[in-house]
Amino acid sequence: MPKKLLVLLVVMLLLVALAPAAAQGGGTLVGAFDVGPGGAPKAIPYFDTAGRTWLSKIWTPLVTWNADISELEPQLAKEWSSNDDATLWTFKLRDDVKFHDGEPFTAADVVFSLKLAINPEAATQFTSFSGLAADSVVDVRAVDDYTVEIELSQPSPRLPYIMVFLWILPEHALKDVKPAEYQNSPWFFTNPVGTGPFMHDEYQADQFWALKPNPYYWKGVPKLNRLINRYFADETAAILALESGEIQFSYASGDVALRLAAEDKYQVFPGPSGVTNYFIFNYRDPIFKDVRVRQAFLYAIDRKAITETVLQGTAEVVPCIGAFPSMWPDASELNDYAYNPDLARRLLQEAGWDSSRTVEIVTYYTSQFHLDAMAAQQAYLADVGVNITPLTQDVPTYNSYFYTGENWAISYRGVAANVANFPFNFYVKGGFETSDQMPLMGEEFPELNDLIQRARAEKDAEKYVGLLQDICRFQNQNAIEGYMWTATRYGIASKNLVDFYWFPGPGGGPYEDQAHLWSVSG
Amino acid sequence: MLKYLLRRLLLTVPVLIAITFIVFGLTELAPGDVADYFISPELQMSPEALAALRARFGLDQPVLVRYVNWVGNILQGDLGYRFTDGQPVGDVIARRLSASLTLIGVAMLIGVVVGVPLGVFIGLRQYSFWDFSLTGFSFLGISMPAFVTGIIALFIFSIQLRWFPSGGIRPVDRVPTLLDSLHHLMLPSLVLSLNYIATYMRYTRFSILEVIHSDYVRTARAKGLGERWVTWRHTVPNAILPVVTVVGLSIPNLVVGAVFTETIFSWPGMGTLYLEAVSGRDIPLLMGMNLVIALVVLLGNILTDLTYAVVDPRIRYD
Numbered sequence: 139m140p141k142k143l144l145v146l147l148v149v150m151l152l153l154v155a156l157a158p159a160a161a162q163g164g165g166t167l168v169g170a171f172d173v174g175p176g177g178a179p180k181a182i183p184y185f186d187t188a189g190r191t192w193l194s195k196i197w198t199p200l201v202t203w204n205a206d207i208s209e210l211e212p213q214l215a216k217e218w219s220s221n222d223d224a225t226l227w228t229f230k231l232r233d234d235v236k237f238h239d240g241e242p243f244t245a246a247d248v249v250f251s252l253k254l255a256i257n258p259e260a261a262t263q264f265t266s267f268s269g270l271a272a273d274s275v276v277d278v279r280a281v282d283d284y285t286v287e288i289e290l291s292q293p294s295p296r297l298p299y300i301m302v303f304l305w306i307l308p309e310h311a312l313k314d315v316k317p318a319e320y321q322n323s324p325w326f327f328t329n330p331v332g333t334g335p336f337m338h339d340e341y342q343a344d345q346f347w348a349l350k351p352n353p354y355y356w357k358g359v360p361k362l363n364r365l366i367n368r369y370f371a372d373e374t375a376a377i378l379a380l381e382s383g384e385i386q387f388s389y390a391s392g393d394v395a396l397r398l399a400a401e402d403k404y405q406v407f408p409g410p411s412g413v414t415n416y417f418i419f420n421y422r423d424p425i426f427k428d429v430r431v432r433q434a435f436l437y438a439i440d441r442k443a444i445t446e447t448v449l450q451g452t453a454e455v456v457p458c459i460g461a462f463p464s465m466w467p468d469a470s471e472l473n474d475y476a477y478n479p480d481l482a483r484r485l486l487q488e489a490g491w492d493s494s495r496t497v498e499i500v501t502y503y504t505s506q507f508h509l510d511a512m513a514a515q516q517a518y519l520a521d522v523g524v525n526i527t528p529l530t531q532d533v534p535t536y537n538s539y540f541y542t543g544e545n546w547a548i549s550y551r552g553v554a555a556n557v558a559n560f561p562f563n564f565y566v567k568g569g570f571e572t573s574d575q576m577p578l579m580g581e582e583f584p585e586l587n588d589l590i591q592r593a594r595a596e597k598d599a600e601k602y603v604g605l606l607q608d609i610c611r612f613q614n615q616n617a618i619e620g621y622m623w624t625a626t627r628y629g630i631a632s633k634n635l636v637d638f639y640w641f642p643g644p645g646g647g648p649y650e651d652q653a654h655l656w657s658v659s660g
Numbered sequence: 661m662l663k664y665l666l667r668r669l670l671l672t673v674p675v676l677i678a679i680t681f682i683v684f685g686l687t688e689l690a691p692g693d694v695a696d697y698f699i700s701p702e703l704q705m706s707p708e709a710l711a712a713l714r715a716r717f718g719l720d721q722p723v724l725v726r727y728v729n730w731v732g733n734i735l736q737g738d739l740g741y742r743f744t745d746g747q748p749v750g751d752v753i754a755r756r757l758s759a760s761l762t763l764i765g766v767a768m769l770i771g772v773v774v775g776v777p778l779g780v781f782i783g784l785r786q787y788s789f790w791d792f793s794l795t796g797f798s799f800l801g802i803s804m805p806a807f808v809t810g811i812i813a814l815f816i817f818s819i820q821l822r823w824f825p826s827g828g829i830r831p832v833d834r835v836p837t838l839l840d841s842l843h844h845l846m847l848p849s850l851v852l853s854l855n856y857i858a859t860y861m862r863y864t865r866f867s868i869l870e871v872i873h874s875d876y877v878r879t880a881r882a883k884g885l886g887e888r889w890v891t892w893r894h895t896v897p898n899a900i901l902p903v904v905t906v907v908g909l910s911i912p913n914l915v916v917g918a919v920f921t922e923t924i925f926s927w928p929g930m931g932t933l934y935l936e937a938v939s940g941r942d943i944p945l946l947m948g949m950n951l952v953i954a955l956v957v958l959l960g961n962i963l964t965d966l967t968y969a970v971v972d973p974r975i976r977y978d
Contacts, residue, residue: 266706
């Protein structure tokens with residue numbers, strides 16, 4: 139009997155010793171991946187302007203941004219090239235990639251995906267956020283199993299940057315879905331198949347989406363046992379869950395991030411938003427055609443003081459619409475519009491500004507960050523005799539007025555302005571369907587227009603950046619808009635996440651975050 | 661009674677049609693549509709893509725045509741698909757309604773079970789220590805919005821003490837048990853119930869004080885009935901009637917009465933869904949939800965009227 143007991147004890151000890159080893163793996167990471175400006179809960183490929191941080195866990199594009207969104211990196215495409223005038227692009231694909239269901243990835247899937255993304259019946263948003271006009275694609279064809287050609291009706295020197303947004307969907311799984319029914323297909327939440335590091339495990343609508351490792355992932359099987367995206371109604375709820383230890387990652391506003399950064403138990407992932415906040419003046423009101431008025435707005439507001447105090451150092455003053463220093467010419471060529479209320483008053487007086495007038499500044503921003511900044515702007519402007527009233531509208535209301543060019547005088551807003559995604563269409567006729575067919579701000583600048591046309595057609599990357607700098611110089615010297623700042627955005631993660639990475643890419647990227655290496659310790 | 665019920669039910673049909681027509685018209689008057697919702701102001705959207713989106717959702721058709729189409733689909737039991745994420749409206753509403761009914765139903769139940777007896781208790785002890793204390797509490801409960809009490813409760817019980825989860829209706833890392841669900845339900849329903857407890861307590865107290873000074877109660881006492889008999893046979897049953905009205909009027913709250921609580925606790929209910937529908941100009945969802953809300957309000961009113969007949973023997977519908 140004692141012998142049997144001893145054997146039993148040994149077996150039990152062995153089981154106890156082995157059990158944790160089997161269960162450990164890389165652990166389970168629960169995050170609020172769709173909280174914040176880059177998130178979009180329940181997003182499906184091509185059908186939202188954001189949410190790409192999460193989508194990139196399931197689906198993969200041909201190319202992606204690198205970790206800090208400064209250069210492109212190959213993904214499903216190994217290499218790419220174009221003809222001289224950038225109207226024919228050739229993408230060479232990897233031949234070692236399989237979808238989550240074990241089916242091989244081929245050129246046919248790329249052809250299927252691009253045709254679906256630009257199909258007017260599917261009415262996706264791909265053409266909008268990528269900037270690739272559907273009618274500019276003459277043909278997309280598979281030359282062989284691992285070579286794709288895209289033929290365009292007009293030169294597109296930056297097509298690879300557009301391909302960042304083209305998630306490759308499996309033709310074999312979706313070929314029977316009619317384009318018009320694409321958005322309503324339950325496939326995306328029941329049995330979606332992609333080539334990303336993780337594959338579908340469980341989706342509970344409005345609550346969470348759980349993924350498990352993709353055993354076929356071409357960079358190696360991910361370490362995590364499970365990756366879960368938990369949905370929250372707002373950032374506050376997500377931060378409370380982070381603080382209570384229920385989740386290990388969330389986006390956090392600047393003020394919250396600074397508070398949590400002071401605690402030892404979090405890792406902070408700061409990064410440039412890539413979004414420039416600025417006043418856009420409506421030149422349909424003749425007073426804003428006077429450069430002195432526009433410059434006076436800049437001289438009147440101590441932008442540096444606001445970024446340092448009100449925004450607690452979480453934003454940087456910009457000289458033009460470009461959000462990154464690489465898009466700016468040398469500082470000696472720029473007017474820094476240093477705070478000078480006396481000069482602002484004088485310019486306003488010379489321009490005949492009516493100080494009894496009150497101007498509504500419309501915005502869609504509701505975060506404390508922007509509300510505080512606007513309160514400070516209001517105070518600075520009042521000091522020089524410009525009375526403004528901030529007016530916050532919800533996004534559909536704002537858009538329905540703003541893009542017609544009517545019913546607003548000034549708007550405080552933001553726009554993503556990076557090297558690959560420059561808002562050219564804000565400055566040209568036809569960029570938006572305004573009531574008077576003029577550019578959005580109601581004025582055309584021939585010199586700026588010329589620079590834009592040249593930049594759009596420029597194939598050489600260095601020359602292209604040079605043209606963006608020329609645009610910046612023009613914008614700055616003529617103060618065609620009231621450029622304020624670009625903010626830092628933050629992700630907060632628990633200290634027990636290993637090799638975790640996050641970057642505040644516009645719309646969530648996508649960017650290379652090496653998710654297959656992530657794990658949870660302890 | 662049955663005839664009355666049938667008449668009331670038949671009357672709901674034209675009322676429902678009028679409501680849906682008005683709501684559909686109002687959504688048309690609101691600035692912006694779902695295509696405007698899809699434009700991220702910080703990113704870009706081409707006019708062509710906007711036009712394609714509007715055509716896909718049928719927004720390029722006249723409003724009357726769209727309304728008639730919607731009614732036609734409703735008559736076939738089809739609530740349509742959400743504009744914003746393509747999910748079937750019926751499924752979404754059923755899922756969210758179930759979550760809301762659970763949360764708000766439990767909170768209301770706590771409100772009735774705790775609030776009404778406390779109201780009776782302090783109503784019978786006017787100007788006592790308990791009356792002042794609980795009346796003070798009721799003022800606090802009524803005036804303190806759920807987003808304040810919710811945050812405080814979360815900070816104490818979830819972040820500091822870690823007794824309750826910070827939100828959601830179930831754990832995400834395992835198949836939920838009944839105990840898990842109750843664990844997630846407890847804190848938000850208690851927070852939400854504070855307002856119901858306070859409201860029902862106030863109304864019950866007021867009603868008790870009104871009845872206690874009425875002639876028939878005085879007569880009952882004059883007849884030499886015992887205080888307990890007077891209270892439980894004459895005062896309380898009569899004082900309950902206005903409370904039934906208040907509880908009945910709260911029934912529509914079961915649907916969208918917890919926007920703040922649902923937001924703070926990430927409880928996927930109808931309140932937050934309604935906000936999503938409005939902010940997304942999601943007409944099929946908005947119409948579907950309004951239909952459900954209108955139905956609940958109309959049926960709630962009928963139920964309240966029927967309850968009168970049960971509680972008050974003077975009321976007859978025959």
